[in-house]
Amino acid sequence: MTWVLDHLGLLAELTGTHVYLSLVPLVLGLVLAVPLGWLASRSRFARATLLSVSSLLYTIPSLALIVILPGILGTRIIDPLNVIIPLTIYTVALLVRSIADALSSVPANVVAAATAIGYRPLRRFLGVEFPLAVPVIVAGLRVAAVSNISLVSVGALIGISGYGALFTDGFPIGFMTEVVVGVLATLVLALVVDAALLLIGRLLTPWTRAGR
Amino acid sequence: MDFVSLLIGWLSDAAHWAGSDGVPVRVLEHLEYTVISLLIAVVIGFPLGALVGHTGRGGLLLVGAANGLRALPTLGVLTIVVLLAGIGVVPAIAGLVLLAVPPVMAGTYAGIRAVEPIIVDAARGVGMREWKVLASVEVPNAMPLIFGGVRSAALQVVATATVAAYVGLGGLGRYVFDGLAIRDYAQVASGALVVAVLAVVVDLVFIGLQRLVVSPGLAPAKSGKASA
Numbered sequence: 001m002t003w004v005l006d007h008l009g010l011l012a013e014l015t016g017t018h019v020y021l022s023l024v025p026l027v028l029g030l031v032l033a034v035p036l037g038w039l040a041s042r043s044r045f046a047r048a049t050l051l052s053v054s055s056l057l058y059t060i061p062s063l064a065l066i067v068i069l070p071g072i073l074g075t076r077i078i079d080p081l082n083v084i085i086p087l088t089i090y091t092v093a094l095l096v097r098s099i100a101d102a103l104s105s106v107p108a109n110v111v112a113a114a115t116a117i118g119y120r121p122l123r124r125f126l127g128v129e130f131p132l133a134v135p136v137i138v139a140g141l142r143v144a145a146v147s148n149i150s151l152v153s154v155g156a157l158i159g160i161s162g163y164g165a166l167f168t169d170g171f172p173i174g175f176m177t178e179v180v181v182g183v184l185a186t187l188v189l190a191l192v193v194d195a196a197l198l199l200i201g202r203l204l205t206p207w208t209r210a211g212r
Numbered sequence: 213m214d215f216v217s218l219l220i221g222w223l224s225d226a227a228h229w230a231g232s233d234g235v236p237v238r239v240l241e242h243l244e245y246t247v248i249s250l251l252i253a254v255v256i257g258f259p260l261g262a263l264v265g266h267t268g269r270g271g272l273l274l275v276g277a278a279n280g281l282r283a284l285p286t287l288g289v290l291t292i293v294v295l296l297a298g299i300g301v302v303p304a305i306a307g308l309v310l311l312a313v314p315p316v317m318a319g320t321y322a323g324i325r326a327v328e329p330i331i332v333d334a335a336r337g338v339g340m341r342e343w344k345v346l347a348s349v350e351v352p353n354a355m356p357l358i359f360g361g362v363r364s365a366a367l368q369v370v371a372t373a374t375v376a377a378y379v380g381l382g383g384l385g386r387y388v389f390d391g392l393a394i395r396d397y398a399q400v401a402s403g404a405l406v407v408a409v410l411a412v413v414v415d416l417v418f419i420g421l422q423r424l425v426v427s428p429g430l431a432p433a434k435s436g437k438a439s440a
Contacts, residue, residue, distance in 0.1 A: 059415045061371030064404035067388055071215040071401045077392075146283045153285035157378060158392065164287060171291045171379070179295065183288035190283035 003177050011185065018162030018189060021155065022148040025084050029091025029144065030137075036092065037099025038125070047100060054093035062086055062154050083155040090151070091144045098140035102133035135208060138201030142194050149190045153182070163189075219405060222398040233386065235406060242383035242410060245373045249305050250366055253312035257365075258358070261320025265354070266346045271321065278318035286311055286372045290379050299380040307379075308372055312365040319361015323354025355426045363418040370411045384410065 004011065040047040065086040070077050073085075106129050114128040156164025166182030169175075202209075222228060229235050264270045290307040297303035327350050335349040351358070377385025387403025390396075 056412065059367060059411050060408045061367075061374050061411055063371070063374050063385070063388060064407040064411075067392075067400050067404045068408070071218065071397070077397075146279075150283050150285045153287045154375060156287065157375070157389075164285065167285070167287050167291045171295065174295055176292070176295050179288060179291045183285060183292065186285045186288065187280070187283050 004181060011181075014161060014163050014165060015185070015189070018149070018152055018186075021080060021083050021152045021160070021162050022087065022145070023193070025087035025091050025148055026141065026145055028084075028088045029095060030141065032088070033092045033095035033099055034130075036096050038103060040096060040100035041103035050096055050100075054096050057089050058093040062090075062151050063157065065089070066155060066158060078159045080155075080160055082158065083152060083160050087148045087151060091148065094144045094147075095137065095140045098136050099133060102136035103129055105136075106132045131205070134205050135201060138197060138204075142197050145193050145197060146190045149186060149193060153186065215401070218398045219402055222402040223405075228402075238382065238384050238386060238403075239406065239410060242370070242373055242385075242407075245301075245305060245308060245376075245381065245383055246366065246369045246414070249308035249312055249369050249373075250362070252305075252309045253316050253365055253369075254362060256309070257313040257316030257361075258320050261317040261358075261361075262324060262346060262351065265321040265324030266342075266350060268325075271325070274317060274321055278314040278321075281311070281314040284311070287375055287378065290372070290376050294379040301381065304376045304379055304381040308369050308376065311372055312369050315361045315365040315368060316358075317361070319364070320354065320358045323357030323361075324350045326357060327353040352427055353430065356422070356430060359418070359422045359425060363415065363422070366414055366418060367411060370407070370414055374407050 036050055040050045066082050067077075069075060069082045069085055070079070073081070075081050110128065110132070111124065114124045119127060152162045153164030153167060155162065156168045161168075163182045163185050166178045166185075170178030170182070223235075231237070261274070264274045286307075289310060290304060293303050293307040293310070294300075297306065324346075331349060331353065332345060335345045340348065373381065373383050374385035374388065377383060377389050384403050384407045387399050387406070391399030391401075391403060
């Protein structure tokens with residue numbers, strides 16, 4: 001406990017990095033996954049292709065992806081992009097399936113009604129189909145957020161820190177406190193982000209509670 | 213030298229394919245850790261998930277625990293286990309088991325809960341005892357989800373076993389960490405590539421096994437539901 005109080009500055013800094021490294025990929029992943037998920041909900045071929053590619057990418061272990069990227073992209077080994085890109089890939093891989101399924105499950109008569117009252121395709125997508133898919137997307141985002149937050153720590157192995165730095169600092173000198181603090185901090189951050197996403201999801205979909 | 217020739221250069225060197233730190237030995241080590249951890253995880257997670265799924269008691273606790281464990285940073289868990297129990301294969305495998313149990317348990321539980329109550333009632337109606345209902349009706353019907361859980365546990369273990377080289381385990385992660393230590397990027401990237409290929413192969417093996425294990429009667433019903 002005294003260790004924590006003595007290192008509040010360090011912990012705040014690591015929290016900032018950890019949040020940055022896990023949430024930037026979440027946002028990037030969402031932005032990329034929405035058009036891809038839309039494509040997958042439109043064509044059987046696109047769906048099959050996108051889902052096989054994303055499940056293949058999801059299979060590749062994080063550490064392997066993190067250390068291979070510098071070779072492919074020409075980034076330096078301690079470039080934060082080496083963590084941000086793999087986590088973005090995992091987020092997209094997780095979200096494409098749920099977005100495609102959510103968009104496919106929007107009832108056809110709802111889409112037809114929107115078309116009938118004059119919505120053009122883009123506006124119909126933004127105003128009707130996408131909002132109806134929000135609950136499923138939020139569920140996918142929560143899984144992706146928790147898994148990103150836990151995976152960021154692996155980056156510490158190549159010197160890109162977040163809470164993972166507490167593991168790579170504590171382990172060589174056998175300092176258990178530091179490692180335990182790192183694990184607890186990761187869990188708390190995951191809980192907070194998860195709760196925040198749940199709340200955002202509720203605020204965005206007031207109609208899901210209107211009938212109750 | 214560009215990346216591909218870097219990889220080809222390292223992987224085509226015969227010296228990297230022989231001896232106690234050659235690729236075949238490392239692959240076997242990696243598979244050994246994976247199989248052992250997965251078996252132990254199934255022995256622990258499957259009965260727990262099946263029991264909770266069958267009785268319906270403690271489901272919320274189980275799902276909550278499984279979700280909470282997913283947030284655990286693998287590197288932190290391995291570090292703690294090894295700091296507590298000392299460097300060695302057994303503590304590292306204990307860490308891998310800890311991370312593999314939740315998906316197995318959650319998959320088994322979800323699978324058994326998802327079996328149609330009508331089917332379970334019918335099994336009781338024809339006079340099956342409770343354990344027989346579980347073993348002959350619920351588990352076979354839940355097999356796709358149970359297998360899904362084991363499959364994601366397997367991928368988790370293959371990935372985490374790589375990270376576990378940091379706390380002294382052998383296997384393919386050794387190339388990554390030994391290579392990083394001496395700044396031999398060809399070794400790091402080649403090791404990572406072999407791990408990636410191994411993970412994909414393990415996943416394909418599981419897809420194949422799933423076809424063998426899941427009753428053919430379940431397949432059409434499931435795809436019918438998905439397209440509806």
